[in-house]
Amino acid sequence: MIRLQVSLVVSIALASLGVARADDKTAPPPHRHEAPRPSAPIAPVEVKLDEALIAHLPQISAQGEAHGKKLSCEGVALHELLRASGAIPAEPLRGPQLARVVVVQARDGYRAAFSLGELDPSLGNRQVVLTRRCDGKALPADDGPWRLIAPGESRPARWVRQVESIRVIDAR
Known part of the structure; x- marks a missing residue:
């Protein structure tokens, strides 16, 4: 008892x-932790190549080499275009925003992708530039009217000629 x-x-x-x-x-x-609850996917956003908007963004210079040719280009930072167009938030990226990807497509269907995290100045800070001018001249028809360059990469595989569309999608 x-x-x-x-x-x-x-x-x-x-x-x-x-x-x-x-x-x-x-x-x-x-000591069991709950798994994070998945959030709803974020809807894709199409970024318009609006000449008036792009003209009002800060212009930057970028140098790089593609196919053995050195280039000096002027344009806008892709990250700034995404923010100005409302495709990404103005505040620092967090949570679900870090699972988003920018897909840039050329007229011939070629595509290159960049994560928002690698473009964000507070995270990866990768310089990627949308340009219409290189070496002091407008881009030739086989490169333009818009070209995306990613200086500093070992190969120009993510440089996109004849940019036709820019989309921000959820990679989840």
């Missing part, structure tokens, strides 16, 4: 502290 009373007192004390007995099958396992 005394053994039963001691067991009962210990069980009540442990229960009040939130500690479960080893034989209690209803108690959750200790």
